[in-house]
Amino acid sequence: MPNLLKGKRGIISGALDANSIAWKVAQRCHQEGAQIVLTNAPIAMRMGEIKKLAEETGAEIVPADATSVEDLTNLFSKSMEIMGGKIDFMLHSIGMSVNIRKNIPYTESNYDYFMKGIDVSAMSLHKMLATAMKLDAMSEGGSVVALSYIAAQRTYPFYTDMADIKAMLESITRSFGYHYGKFRKVRVNSVSQSPTKTTAGTGIKGFDDFYNFADKLSPLGNASADSCADYCVTLFSDLTRMVTMQNLYHDGGYSTTGVSMELMEGMATNNS
Numbered sequence: 378m379p380n381l382l383k384g385k386r387g388i389i390s391g392a393l394d395a396n397s398i399a400w401k402v403a404q405r406c407h408q409e410g411a412q413i414v415l416t417n418a419p420i421a422m423r424m425g426e427i428k429k430l431a432e433e434t435g436a437e438i439v440p441a442d443a444t445s446v447e448d449l450t451n452l453f454s455k456s457m458e459i460m461g462g463k464i465d466f467m468l469h470s471i472g473m474s475v476n477i478r479k480n481i482p483y484t485e486s487n488y489d490y491f492m493k494g495i496d497v498s499a500m501s502l503h504k505m506l507a508t509a510m511k512l513d514a515m516s517e518g519g520s521v522v523a524l525s526y527i528a529a530q531r532t533y534p535f536y537t538d539m540a541d542i543k544a545m546l547e548s549i550t551r552s553f554g555y556h557y558g559k560f561r562k563v564r565v566n567s568v569s570q571s572p573t574k575t576t577a578g579t580g581i582k583g584f585d586d587f588y589n590f591a592d593k594l595s596p597l598g599n600a601s602a603d604s605c606a607d608y609c610v611t612l613f614s615d616l617t618r619m620v621t622m623q624n625l626y627h628d629g630g631y632s633t634t635g636v637s638m639e640l641m642e643g644m645a646t647n648n649s
């Protein structure tokens with residue numbers, strides 16, 4: 378196995394349990410020789426699962442609510458102290474919509490919940506990047522990846538306010554990508570991932586049906602969390618050092634397929 382991330386230091390947010398995309402990313406980064414710090418909201422820590430991942434990957438855990446600049450300042454300072462230098466890569470794998478959790482239709486969105494969703498799932502990326510920049514915590518040529526979903530570009534009625542929130546997240550990758558690129562040649566990209574069976578994913582109404590639909594539409598099938606981790610490793614590596622401010626589809630070809638023969642067959646009428 379090549380050591381694509383040998384000597385690199387990374388921060389991985391969002392590993393809740395073994396299904397989390399971030400969990401797989403942490404495992405792959407460790408396999409590729411990186412040293413990592415794991416972080417999640419203090420409430421997620423109390424659930425305890427993350428300690429297993431920390432043991433497996435030799436990582437330390439620094440709790441941080443991604444909406445708190447104070448927590449994020451502590452996260453970057455502690456991470457540099459623990460790993461003995463600046464941060465080379467960072468994964469933003471944070472998403473939560475109270476409107477989705479409470480099954481509230483998009484047209485009846487509760488605005489306090491909407492604001493909470495924006496703060497947790499999109500503004501948190503801005504806060505992470507701004508905090509890192511203020512502390513000058515990222516290495517020259519470092520790489521930041523945030524996870525997104527195609528509902529930022531196309532309408533998926535069940536994705537409700539998260540569609541707008543992901544559009545904002547992707548916009549922040551572009552806007553901040555410019556500034557961090559100029560400042561330290563830091564790359565900022567989003568990866569638009571296939572539906573994936575995780576706690577956040579399966580919390581969406583009708584997820585299983587939609588998962589199967591996307592699987593049948595994509596020529597390669599849905600991209601798994603493991604393959605997403607592989608892709609993130611390439612983006613953290615030096616091999617992609619000129620890729621920035623992009624929304625990169627990791628979806629088995631879903632985003633550019635109009636229709637598949639499997640789905641056409643399912644729609645066939647008697648006179649066709």
Ligand SMILES: NC(=O)c1ccc[n+]([C@@H]2O[C@H](COP(=O)([O-])OP(=O)(O)OC[C@H]3O[C@@H](n4cnc5c(N)ncnc54)[C@H](O)[C@@H]3O)[C@@H](O)[C@H]2O)c1
Nearest residue numbers: 391393397398418421443471472524572573575576577578
């Ligand atoms: N699962 C999918 O189908 C899918 C598809 C495309 C993109 N994504 C995105 O991938 C990312 C990771 O989600 P996942 O599917 O692995 O689910 P997950 O539930 O395993 O991960 C979401 C994480 O966000 C963390 N989080 C929530 N509030 C937080 C806060 N205030 N501070 C810090 N962390 C907080 C949770 O503790 C959890 O670890 C999300 O951005 C999600 O939108 C998921």
